[in-house]
Amino acid sequence: MADTLRHLAGTPVLICAPDGAPLRGERDATDLVGDAYSHGAAWIACPVERLTGEFFQLSTGIAGGIVQKFATYQLGFAVIGDVSHHTAASSALRDFVRESNRGTQLWFVADTDALLARLARR
Template sequence: MRISETGGTRIVFVDDVGPLISTANDVIGDAWGHEATLIAIPAERLDPAFFNLSSLVAGEFLQKIVNYRLQVAILGDIDAHLERSGVLRDFVWESNRGTQVWFLADEAALTKRLGRG
């Protein structure tokens, strides 16, 4: 885990390597423990069920983070998942229009997003 601050936002960057993440509990604890308001998670660390919206993993995961008034950025290439699911593609598009959940290519894209305020 790495802590950073960009555009006045304190960010917890989840490590690229480690076990798959299927619940929000641990990442929320890390964010609160480091007084961060945004959690950046590598897409490859998420349980593959996250990208199958009918599994409800993404909905429960993201709702819990939002309930704790945190933001989350899923970083990485999710094109293969998007190609398999129009519903996921729509969900990602809608999420990226908002302020709480973003699906972005990389840390540079996150920095750019936060710079816009």
């Protein structure tokens, strides 16, 4: 399955395929930025399955580097799926998810319907 562009609440969102290449760091994020721009996307929705375990270990800096890359290019980033097993193991990650969900750049949502609802409230 290929990444596809969908319009959710009037916002062009690049929906990443669950079986695509893992998002391991800034280089992969840069590739995804190029894909998003070529599709005319304002947001990237990435299934949790595409993120490596290191993304959820904040001490690695991988999450910060990826999120910063998208912010630099003014792209929103949504992690789609259940991250509860990661947040249960790390209070720092739990706080990061909570704070991110209060903002406008990075959201952790259960599914694309939840992303649609968030985008509709903007």
